[in-house]
Amino acid sequence: MLEKLFKGIFDGEQQQVIGVGIFLLLVGISIVLGLVLALIYACKNKTTKSFTMTLSMLPALVCVVIMMVNGNIGAGVAVAGAFSLIRFRSTPGTAKEIASIFLAMAVGLIMGMGYIGFAVLFTIILGLFMFCLNFIGLKTKGYCKEKTLKITIPEDLNYTEVFDSILTKYTKMYELIHIKTTNLGSLFKLTYNVTIKDEKSEKAMIDELRLRNGNLEIALMRQENKNYDL
Known part of the structure; x- marks a missing residue:
């Protein structure tokens, strides 16, 4: 059984x-x-x-x-x-x-x-x-030039070409990959994938970007691997 x-x-x-x-x-x-x-x-x-x-x-x-x-x-x-x-x-x-x-x-x-x-x-x-x-504890050494740049701008600022001159000056390549509204539509959050030319120029680039976006939030970080497609 x-x-x-x-x-x-x-x-x-x-x-x-x-x-x-x-x-x-x-x-x-x-x-x-x-x-x-x-x-x-x-x-x-x-x-x-x-x-x-x-x-x-x-x-x-x-x-x-x-x-x-x-x-x-x-x-x-x-x-x-x-x-x-x-x-x-x-x-x-x-x-x-x-x-x-x-x-x-x-x-x-x-x-x-x-x-x-x-x-x-x-x-x-x-x-x-x-x-x-x-x-x-294997670690990768060296500066990573591929970054993700996030910029907050007011809704009345035309984002299509406003940052092109700055990004061309400080990056080898940049691409706008994501646009999002926030704060009930009064602000835009732009996300770029960028390749920095020189690591020492990051602060200078951020300072110039702050002058264009009205000193709103700017974030520069290691490049994200996100897929924004639905």
Whole structure:
């Protein structure tokens, strides 16, 4: 009776069924490896509780999915399509977060195929590598010339060409990418992507822009990768 409980109703007579013991073993080890990856990622990294929980559960989830479709080509293709449709509807993750997610999925995939030793070895190698990178603290050096410039102007100021002469003087390239009204329509907020010619000229550029926009708010920051299309 217990064996029938863990046997699929669509399984054939000759189809190999995964034993309960093997299932629990693979899932248990996947959970342990997921916790190890989550702890390594949390070391020296700013993270949230939800992301840590997701990272720790992901190997076990992928492991179960792979075990269930083992040998079934049609189900495997369907699962691959489902994974390709996954979207994170929260704040876009960093490259490090995405790499950690793929790492957890890879561990779950190896476990689901039944290669326990390879999964443990892979976790140890990549975990130690990630742990070392956290302590090395690789940093990019140098001045970033690609900036995002935000300028607030009054509604009666024609923004189409009012800043062109200043931006041409201090930047190699500039592009108006976003226009937004604020303060009940009495102000406009302009967003430019600019490439600064000389880092020492930033203050001079901002001072000249302040003379044109009536000394309203101006912000210069690292270039944003936002998509303003609907």
